[in-house]
Amino acid sequence: MLPIERGLEIVMATIAAKDRADRMPAEPVALLDSMHRILREDVLSDEDSPRFDKAVRDGFAVRFEDLQQIPAELTVAGESRAGAGSDIRVESGMCCEIMTGAPLPAGANAVVMVEHTERLSPSKVRILKTARENEGLLRRAAEARKGDCILQTGRRIGLADLGLLAGAGKSQVMVSRKPRVAVIATGDELVDVAETPRPGQIRNSNTYTICAQVKEAGAEPAVLGIGRDNLEDLRTKIERGLQHDILLVSGGVSMGKYDLVENVFAEFGVEVLFDKIAMRPGKPTVFGHRGETFVFGLPGNPISTMVAFQMFVRPLILSLLKAAETKPEILEAKLDAPAKCDPERAAIVPALVRFEAGQYRIQTAPWKGSSDLVGLARANALIMIPRRPGNLEAGDTAQFLLME
Ligand code: AMP
Ligand code: MG
Secondary structure (H helix, E strand, O other), X not given: OEOHHHHHXXXXXXXXXXXXXXXXXXXXXXXXXXXXXXXXXXXXXXXXXXXXXXXXXXXXXXXXXXXXXXXXXXXXXXXXEOOEOOOOEOOOOEEEEEOOOOEOOEOOOEEEEHHHEEEEEOOEEXXXXXXXXXXXXXXXXXXXXXXXXXXXXXXXXXXXXXXXXXXXXXXXXXXXXXXXXXXXXEOOOEEOOOOOOOOOOEEOOHXXXXXXXXXXXXXXXXXXXEEOOOHHHHXXXXXXXXXOOEXXXXXXXXXXXXXXXXXXXXXXXXXXXXXXXXXXXXXXOEEEEEOOEEEEEXXXXXXXXXXXXXXXXXXXXXXXXXXXXXXXXXXXXXXXXOEEOOOOOEEEEEEXXXXXXXXXXXXXXXXXXXXXXXXXXXXXXXXXXXXXXOEEOOOOEEEEEEOO
């Protein structure tokens, strides 16, 4: 059976083979709408940052040389406030009252916090503490110089980036167009969330978790409803789904008599590149393509679907978006209790992780198998147990993915 890494290589190679410059064209969006989108331009600092030497404390701009002996009494020669500098020059024995963010007046080379001063009169202040040169201030261009690249194309825009873009005057940002992802749940047993299942029926949860994962990855889901386990219905839905950038079908890909999804893929000329991965849960994951569309058959069990999405679909979406980083963030923890390995399949299962004494510690969480959302909801991570004989022992290092 295909190891996870090999499956991922196949997915990535397929994308690379189909890549075109205009595949997910860049589009301008308003700054606030750029959060979590993939940046498609190098952003340069339009000015030095900061633009001028500025105070980072409320207090007094001084010459540090004047504070060799403390307390020191200085003449307050003026005021520099945020938004309006002062044109005074701080000479020996003088200082200038200053607020955070205000320009440092000429001659000054340190800012003493107001907490370390005593105002004696409107024109006199006693300084109680020495200062080092450049203390309490930030020199012009300390963060970035005009023309420096502050954000590179391919970056997923985060909170700090949003602030940085605002600071650089980017009211519009170029980002990748969102891929359109068709989502089809399959199964005769499925009813919608709003319905009460009759005996033998269950509510469709995959459509919701898949759509949430699609959005989190930066793509746009299109819900095509529930496909029933018969060729006609699956044909109608899958044909529509193939009009999208990506088609995700959940369920109907195992070995059961009514698992017909792969048959319909074949009818529509989907070239399937793998249909089994050495992974638990998520073994019957199918990946293929037809024309411009990437196609996945995700195993129906709720946790299998989620894990398969995380391992294969998310990297594909991020790669389509031209993101610099497409892999999930894998962290390491010390195992609290042994975990059994399987020589046939790698396991990616619910786990409880906590941060203690400077490191992550992890153990597998109790769960009843790949349909057990109750167990998964009590966990906070997915632990990756390698495909090999024997056990991971307590104290061994294990890899994991954090869940939100
Ligand atoms: P299948 O791969 O179609 O055999 O489905 C495997 C298991 O997952 C079955 O127990 C299904 O009832 C369940 N399942 C399939 N699709 C969904 C869905 N959309 N929501 C919740 N459970 C599902
Ligand atoms: Mg089914």
